[in-house]
Amino acid sequence: MELPSWEDAKLGTMKRAALWLVSVVGEGNVFTKADLRDAFPGTSQIDRRMRDLRDHGWRLDTNREDARLDSHEQRFVTRGAAVWEPGMARVKSAPAISANRRREVISRDGNLCRCCGITPGEEYPDSYEKAQLDIARRTVAQPGGGTAIELVTECKRCRVGGRDLEVDGGKTLASLSRLGVMEKKILASWVAADQRDFGAVELLWAQYRTLPEESRLRFRAALDRATE
Structure with missing residues (x-):
């Protein structure tokens, strides 16, 4: 089914923002605040309408969720409800946490x-x-x-x-x-106590688990020699 045009001025701002993400940005890709404002020049509260998509199951990560992003960037991770379809814009997911x-x-x-x-x-x-x-x-x-x-x-x-x-x-x-x-x-x-103090052996085990394969092999060889 062909999507409506995100440039259709007859659609609401949130619907157009959703269509822009799908048609222009693409899932998994990054966009900036400047990209958003360039796409919707003169549109008031475009940032808020974009955030409203989260209430409909859309996942948009900022640097709070993805440390690789800068403060001016967002990643369009996955799309949610097709809010441009009749009735879908009124169906919301879990309410925001106050x-x-x-x-x-x-x-x-x-x-x-x-x-x-x-x-x-x-x-x-x-x-x-x-x-x-x-x-x-x-x-x-x-x-x-x-x-x-x-x-x-x-x-x-x-x-x-x-x-x-x-x-x-x-x-x-x-x-x-x-x-x-x-x-x-x-x-x-x-x-x-709501905490656990780890012993020396457990801490060393945790460090071993983080080593690359070559270093793990050297560690195992040293451990084998020490326990012969």
């Missing part, structure tokens, strides 16, 4: 990324980049069946990798029942 709700979730989650544990403003170990926290919607399989969307705090790096992640709450609870009494006590102490 500023108050965002603060509540971040505070509830200990003011840190629940995936990697980094705190806002803290530098990542491999760079001088400072972490920013945001709220992710996570699909969670429920113990009684079905799924629910729950909110969790993540840094922008972890959000990129975990955007489509679905977790199984029922499976997690079932795994708990298989632990021994001592293992449950150890786990309970970690949960109570």
Whole structure:
């Protein structure tokens, strides 16, 4: 089916912006604020109408979600509802998270990324980049069946990798029942402290896992010699 022209002035601004993304930018590609304003000269609130597409399932990443982007860039990742079709512009996805709700979730989650544990403003170990926290919607399989969307705090790096992640709450609870009494006590102490201190062997294992293949081979050879 042939798409309407994004230059058709009879269409609303949001519909034209969606068609421009599909027809001109293309999924996976980057566009700038200047590109957007050049395409829609004199159009008021074009930035807001572009953001409105997120409410219809369109994924537009900024440098908050994709660290490779500059502050003036966005990436058109995937298209959502065909808002230019009759009735589709009124069908919205999940409502936006309010500023108050965002603060509540971040505070509830200990003011840190629940995936990697980094705190806002803290530098990542491999760079001088400072972490920013945001709220992710996570699909969670429920113990009684079905799924629910729950909110969790993540840094922008972890959000990129975990955007489509679905977790199984029922499976997690079932795994708990298989632990021994001592293992449950150890786990309970970690949960109570909301952190776990890793031992020297575990830290070294984590470092080993990040090595390229050639370095892993050298490490294994040294370990074999040390354990003969």
